[in-house]
């Protein structure tokens with residue numbers, strides 16, 4: 263396993279101060295950017311122009327999570343712009359591998375995300391086309407929801423494949439991650455933890471990142 267990575271979600275940040283909010287978590291591994299189109303999910307956030315501005319404002323690799331319809335059309339431009347990781351939803355396309363190919367060809371890592379109710383089994387064969395699997399542990403659309411521990415069985419199944427050497431990818435989780443829930447996610451074999459409210463709804467976001475990473479490392483340590 264890689265050492266635990268923390269990706270603060272700017273969904274919980276102040277959108278009028280994004281450069282400062284990124285700077286506040288400069289010790290984070292990735293900055294998680296939730297792109298929502300008000301169609302795939304019932305919320306609207308930001309798009310490519312804001313991502314391009316963020317790329318100029320921070321050196322933290324951008325982990326763009328596209329909760330949008332038609333990722334075949336909209337995902338590659340995020341890679342071309344310079345996002346580190348471009349993740350889209352399995353439920354939003356009939357051909358996830360083709361979208362992953364285009365993202366990689368445009369220079370980014372490709373991520374596949376699954377909603378809580380989406381089984382992982384139909385996608386196990388194509389995971390080798392991806393660099394990241396993002397397991398949603400809340401219904402996508404809003405921050406501040408409660409962690410759904412039942413999704414951890416998906417993470418465990420994929421972790422087993424990675425540990426057996428059959429697959430090489432980062433297993434990421436998003437939704438309801440905080441100091442109470444991160445340890446059970448780490449024990450399930452998660453590599454990268456997205457946290458929005460647990461980082462930005464605190465007085466000291468940098469300390470929150472350090473605390474979450476330490477808790478995940480402590481729990482992962484018991485696995486090895």
Ligand SMILES: O=C(CO)[C@H](O)[C@H](O)COP(=O)(O)O
Pocket residue numbers: 271273274294296327400401402403404405406407436437438439456457458459460
């Ligand atoms: O993708 C998301 C919601 O769809 C967010 O990244 C996620 O909800 C983070 O917020 P929190 O950590 O507060 O649950």
